[in-house]
Amino acid sequence: MVEKVGDQRRRPQQERSRDTRERILTAATQLFAEHGVGNVSTNRIAAHAGMSIGSLYRYFADKDAILETLRLRLVGELEEQFTAAVLAGMALAPAESFARSLHGIADTLARRRELVRALSPHATLEALGLGDLERRLLILTRGYLLNLLGPLPDAELEVKAYVMVSVGVASSLRIGLEAPSHLDRDAVIAEIARMVAGWLEP
Structure with a gap:
């Protein structure tokens, strides 16, 4: 051509x-x-x-437009990492799957630490304006749980998805942005993943 x-x-x-x-x-x-x-x-x-x-x-157009572009970029990266980890984790043991998700989000946050702190001094989903991302993470997590555990009552599925996303995001924020220097980062992620996997066992 x-x-x-x-x-x-x-x-x-x-x-x-x-x-x-x-x-x-x-x-x-x-x-x-x-x-x-x-x-x-x-x-x-x-x-x-x-x-x-x-x-x-x-x-x-203004400073707000710059801020919104930066926020959307961060949301896109986090969602991309989490989605890839969940899809890859469908065929893995729960501990390995959850560890991958934690690594994906924590690594992205660590890479973008400066941007996260610029967007908000309070590293929470609400402060960062990431409520929509949390809702999409919940949908992905529900799909993962149904694949792992089979059909569940709606109330139980909602609670399990909420707990997994809450633990995952809170841990990722802490590990990605201000992990204690005296602890082995990979060991911390593996321990959290084992804890969640044990909780998911029937």
């Missing part, structure tokens, strides 16, 4: 646009983490990114 001249011109421009957008998001993340969201203006973000405020406004 012959590539048109217009397509050849458009590609570098699209790449530059992506690069500029990433510069803005990186600068915002760094400033939010260092100074708090309330103490950072779009002017300051533009200066930190090495561009004019007019250039920044071509990509984001």
